[in-house]
Amino acid sequence: MDRPIIVALDFNSEEAVFSFLQHFHGKRLFVKVGMELFYSLGPNFLEKLKDAGHHIFLDLKLHDIPNTVHHAMKVLAKQQVDIVNVHAAGGSKMMKAAREGLEVGTPSGQKRPALIAVTQLTSTSETMMNSELRIAGSLKDTVKSYASLTEQSGLDGVVCSPLEVPLIKEVCSPSFLTVTPGIRLLGDEKGDQTRVTTPKQARELGSWGIVVGRTITKSETPVLAYENVKKEWSESE
Numbered sequence: 001m002d003r004p005i006i007v008a009l010d011f012n013s014e015e016a017v018f019s020f021l022q023h024f025h026g027k028r029l030f031v032k033v034g035m036e037l038f039y040s041l042g043p044n045f046l047e048k049l050k051d052a053g054h055h056i057f058l059d060l061k062l063h064d065i066p067n068t069v070h071h072a073m074k075v076l077a078k079q080q081v082d083i084v085n086v087h088a089a090g091g092s093k094m095m096k097a098a099r100e101g102l103e104v105g106t107p108s109g110q111k112r113p114a115l116i117a118v119t120q121l122t123s124t125s126e127t128m129m130n131s132e133l134r135i136a137g138s139l140k141d142t143v144k145s146y147a148s149l150t151e152q153s154g155l156d157g158v159v160c161s162p163l164e165v166p167l168i169k170e171v172c173s174p175s176f177l178t179v180t181p182g183i184r185l186l187g188d189e190k191g192d193q194t195r196v197t198t199p200k201q202a203r204e205l206g207s208w209g210i211v212v213g214r215t216i217t218k219s220e221t222p223v224l225a226y227e228n229v230k231k232e233w234s235e236s237e
């Protein structure tokens with residue numbers, strides 16, 4: 001799992017996913033499965049992806065009382081995916097419970113999935129955070145303190161914008177993982193993302209892994225788009 005390019009499978013059916021993956025002719029990818037696909041297709045779908053050799057980031061963003069999250073993670077651990085996540089806003093006790101649930105649920109002899117936390121969603125603006133979530137201060141300071149709390153709670157990393165990675169590195173250890181969406185090749189449509197970076201900029205900012213959706217999934221030539229992302233992502237090493 002070294003510095004992956006994680007392809008966001010934002011499709012609404014199994015047929016659409018596998019017709020997209022067919023372009024890659026059996027190449028093993030690192031893919032992100034979100035709520036829509038998991039809630040409609042369930043664990044069997046994950047099995048099919050694993051059977052095809054793909055690594056999986058299961059992006060369900062758990063956020064509930066510690067006991068509930070503990071038991072949910074215990075169940076998810078049996079899926080043997082590579083990365084799972086929670087909201088850091090659930091607090092330290094919830095994050096610790098998530099990790100313990102994963103440890104208890106991971107079959108013996110297997111590796112537990114990496115556990116990362118969402119600091120603030122990239123759809124949250126500072127104004128919204130202050131006025132609706134009632135969190136005072138700047139978005140940057142909140143992201144920094146949530147990342148630090150995440151590491152202190154024993155988690156492996158965070159999901160964040162590449163632009164936040166340098167801030168996070170100020171307060172977290174070098175081995176703390178930063179998984180960053182909001183990636184576009186030059187000339188791509190931004191879509192609903194506001195602050196985007198290229199794969200090269202993400203690497204230079206210190207991202208550990210990048211999540212890339214529409215740049216690859218909506219391309220007329222997905223394999224070429226993937227290769228272009230890969231070239232930039234590794235060239236800046």
Ligand code: C5P
Nearest residue numbers: 008121122181182183193211212213214
């Ligand atoms: O198509 P695009 O590259 O923008 O897709 C990014 C993926 O990363 C989507 O699945 C989106 O839900 C996810 N994501 C994000 N921002 C976050 C967390 C997850 O864009 N903060």
